Amino acid sequence: MKRHLVSAADLTRDDALLILDTAEELAQLSGRAVKKLPTLRGRTVVNLFFEDSTRTKTSFEVAEKRLSADVINFSAKGSSVSKGESLKDTALTLQAMGADAVVIRHHASGAPARLAQSDWLHGSVINAGDGTHEHPTQALLDAFTMRRHLNAGAGKDLAGRRITIVGDILHSRVARSNVHLLTTLGAQVTFVAPPTLVPIGIENWPCEVSYDLESVLPKTDALMMLRVQRERMNAAFFPTEREYSRRYGLDGARLAQLPEHAIVMHPGPMVRGMEITAEVADSPRCTVVEQVANGVSVRMAVLYLLLGGAVFADGATEPARPEARTDSSEAAL
Amino acid sequence: MVSYLIRNAQILDGAQQDIHIADGLIRAIGTGLDVEADIDIDAHGLIVLPGLVDLHTHLREPGREDAETVLTGTQAAAKGGFTAVHAMANTFPVADTAGVVEQVWRLGQESGYCDVQPVGAVTVGLEGKKLAELGAMHDSAAGVRVFSDDGKCVDDAVIMRRALEYVKAFDGVVAQHAQEPRLTEGAQMNEGQVSGELGLGGWPAVAEEAIIARDVLLAAHVGSRLHVCHVSTAGSVEIIRWAKQKGWNVTAEVTPHHLLLTDELVRSYDPVYKVNPPLRTEADVLALRKALADGTIDAVATDHAPHPAEDKDCEWAVAAMGMVGLETALSVVQQTMVDTGLLKWEGVADRMSHRPARIGRLSGHGRPVSVGEPANLVLFDPAYRGTVNPDSFATRSRNTPYRGLDLPGRVHATFLRGVATVLAGELVERGGLA
Ligand SMILES: [Zn+2]
Numbered sequence: 206m207k208r209h210l211v212s213a214a215d216l217t218r219d220d221a222l223l224i225l226d227t228a229e230e231l232a233q234l235s236g237r238a239v240k241k242l243p244t245l246r247g248r249t250v251v252n253l254f255f256e257d258s259t260r261t262k263t264s265f266e267v268a269e270k271r272l273s274a275d276v277i278n279f280s281a282k283g284s285s286v287s288k289g290e291s292l293k294d295t296a297l298t299l300q301a302m303g304a305d306a307v308v309i310r311h312h313a314s315g316a317p318a319r320l321a322q323s324d325w326l327h328g329s330v331i332n333a334g335d336g337t338h339e340h341p342t343q344a345l346l347d348a349f350t351m352r353r354h355l356n357a358g359a360g361k362d363l364a365g366r367r368i369t370i371v372g373d374i375l376h377s378r379v380a381r382s383n384v385h386l387l388t389t390l391g392a393q394v395t396f397v398a399p400p401t402l403v404p405i406g407i408e409n410w411p412c413e414v415s416y417d418l419e420s421v422l423p424k425t426d427a428l429m430m431l432r433v434q435r436e437r438m439n440a441a442f443f444p445t446e447r448e449y450s451r452r453y454g455l456d457g458a459r460l461a462q463l464p465e466h467a468i469v470m471h472p473g474p475m476v477r478g479m480e481i482t483a484e485v486a487d488s489p490r491c492t493v494v495e496q497v498a499n500g501v502s503v504r505m506a507v508l509y510l511l512l513g514g515a516v517f518a519d520g521a522t523e524p525a526r527p528e529a530r531t532d533s534s535e536a537a538l
Numbered sequence: 539m540v541s542y543l544i545r546n547a548q549i550l551d552g553a554q555q556d557i558h559i560a561d562g563l564i565r566a567i568g569t570g571l572d573v574e575a576d577i578d579i580d581a582h583g584l585i586v587l588p589g590l591v592d593l594h595t596h597l598r599e600p601g602r603e604d605a606e607t608v609l610t611g612t613q614a615a616a617k618g619g620f621t622a623v624h625a626m627a628n629t630f631p632v633a634d635t636a637g638v639v640e641q642v643w644r645l646g647q648e649s650g651y652c653d654v655q656p657v658g659a660v661t662v663g664l665e666g667k668k669l670a671e672l673g674a675m676h677d678s679a680a681g682v683r684v685f686s687d688d689g690k691c692v693d694d695a696v697i698m699r700r701a702l703e704y705v706k707a708f709d710g711v712v713a714q715h716a717q718e719p720r721l722t723e724g725a726q727m728n729e730g731q732v733s734g735e736l737g738l739g740g741w742p743a744v745a746e747e748a749i750i751a752r753d754v755l756l757a758a759h760v761g762s763r764l765h766v767c768h769v770s771t772a773g774s775v776e777i778i779r780w781a782k783q784k785g786w787n788v789t790a791e792v793t794p795h796h797l798l799l800t801d802e803l804v805r806s807y808d809p810v811y812k813v814n815p816p817l818r819t820e821a822d823v824l825a826l827r828k829a830l831a832d833g834t835i836d837a838v839a840t841d842h843a844p845h846p847a848e849d850k851d852c853e854w855a856v857a858a859m860g861m862v863g864l865e866t867a868l869s870v871v872q873q874t875m876v877d878t879g880l881l882k883w884e885g886v887a888d889r890m891s892h893r894p895a896r897i898g899r900l901s902g903h904g905r906p907v908s909v910g911e912p913a914n915l916v917l918f919d920p921a922y923r924g925t926v927n928p929d930s931f932a933t934r935s936r937n938t939p940y941r942g943l944d945l946p947g948r949v950h951a952t953f954l955r956g957v958a959t960v961l962a963g964e965l966v967e968r969g970g971l972a
Contacts, residue, residue, distance in 0.1 A: 291852075293851055293852055311853070313853050313854065314726075314736055314738050314854070314855070315736065315807035315853060315854040315855070316853040316854075316855070318807045319807050319852075319853045319854065320853075322806070335737075336737055336738075337737035337738075338737035338738075339737070376737075378737060381735070381737055404733075404735075405729055405730055405731070405733070405734050406730055406731035406732075406734040406735070410734075410735075
């Protein structure tokens, strides 16, 4: 694996499976009385959030603490981010504090990439969502959830599974990360959205595009509903909320058109009504709550693999496999 | 006044000749000239071009002297082979009055490195609402002929029409920065494959093309001169080609970076590639080269846009837009147009000196290299190969996309009205000019 996790496209199939398998092992920890591992003891992980996201931040924080890392929460929201130097200055400060990893959430696409490529900071950079670009750990937890339901077991991938992602693809970092990761894992991805919410150039992405949700449902193993912001309506991306939910919303009738085994996913937070009805959101086929739990395991795995005991000289060295992981991983964990 | 004898220089694509410069003029051209001169230059292997003229330079003074001053900007221009530059109006205060344009013009005169011809704003404060005092700027000592709100588009069709009509009174030209504002809200890079993947707000080609199409129709309707700044798309080229075929008075420019770089570079998220208009696709680059070669695009203009390090040393979204370009322009044109066989050196002289001078109505610049003409000249070494090192730039800013890149060619000497501003690639001290 690389030193940073900026984009899901950076992950090879082996990397992705290693993370999922590791997450599976780590998930067993949450069932124990003592939920902590000493792996990252003495390591400092900074959560650098330029944008509010209680869910993602909490998920990372729990993951970091379960690995015994020293956690610093650095909320840059409200600071003068319009000033160009803020990211650099913040990074230099974190460098001075000896951050071994920085988990960054930023409203601007490319901010984590810039941080990873700069010489402002020597630690690992983990992208916790940048603008409308990517959110790789979200994609990992989605893939983890899908694998559990559709092809459970260590070393298994998602070959041949058909995943449909519905909604605001244009502005969705979740969709961008998922299309990379899911295709790397062998799945077939279909996006469904009104044409105004589909990025230009999507014909060259490794996915299908449909404007017709009904026709895709029977061929779907996992259906992921994206959040649609009401503001998009005012920017003329679609005419009215009612028309949107008629054409692209998920209700009980549409749920019934899915194959029996299919699951319904949502990156949250769900706004019940427009993109998903309450009936569907509360159905047992909806994995939203599971996704949250899986998020912790996957983020632990990412931190564990990027940081676990390995010393990074200058990025040239491959991080060593954490010494805690042995064949009898159950005991080691 | 110092006199020079340049020996064995190749004049454009012609033969090797000696050139005698004295009292600001080209006194003699011939083989084996037997004249006394203060300074002898062995120009074997060097090409002589007329002094380059830039239609589009940002000198930043007044207001952003931390990025550039008229002095450092004209020094950079001299090092790039330019003898005249048009200074864009988006300064602080905006060059929208006779007072500001005169100030910029005088600073240029004082620098002594390059003539500075100020561009006047079309509208007050570049706000697009009210015409600036275009006539007063023309009547000032600066004698403004080119008007532009560059950095912003004059998007109101009525204001644009009036500006085009009004400047006819003094043979002015409106230079439009074509960018439909609503279609480019939040734009960060070219809209296309790469922007879709990177999740960066897109700047569609049609936002440029729609304005150019409207403006050529307006210019034709009122019978005025229109100049299109920094054309960046293949579609824009087609519209300009069509307008020229109609016989309308439309001219256009392209920047060196749009002749070389593509939006694929934005994948690095390195703000050095953030520029307005944005870097486009390979197909656009090839169309622009072809259009410059066939004359559809009249001129190369640098859009030299200096920014201090802190405005670029940050994340993409907040970085300033623009690149410095004066000192690398001729090298990029050599690489993209000459070394590819698209233009000969005569063509380069036409697109970088004759035509821009004509568009800006500059007398004394863009003249042929012949006896009796003002000695505004460049000696250029096309065989030189080297790596671009911005630390050696004269411009105050370092925001070049070419750092560490190998570019061909090097300006050996520049003469402004018979006085060397650059010799052996180095600036000549101003004290030595007299
Ligand atoms: Zn411009």
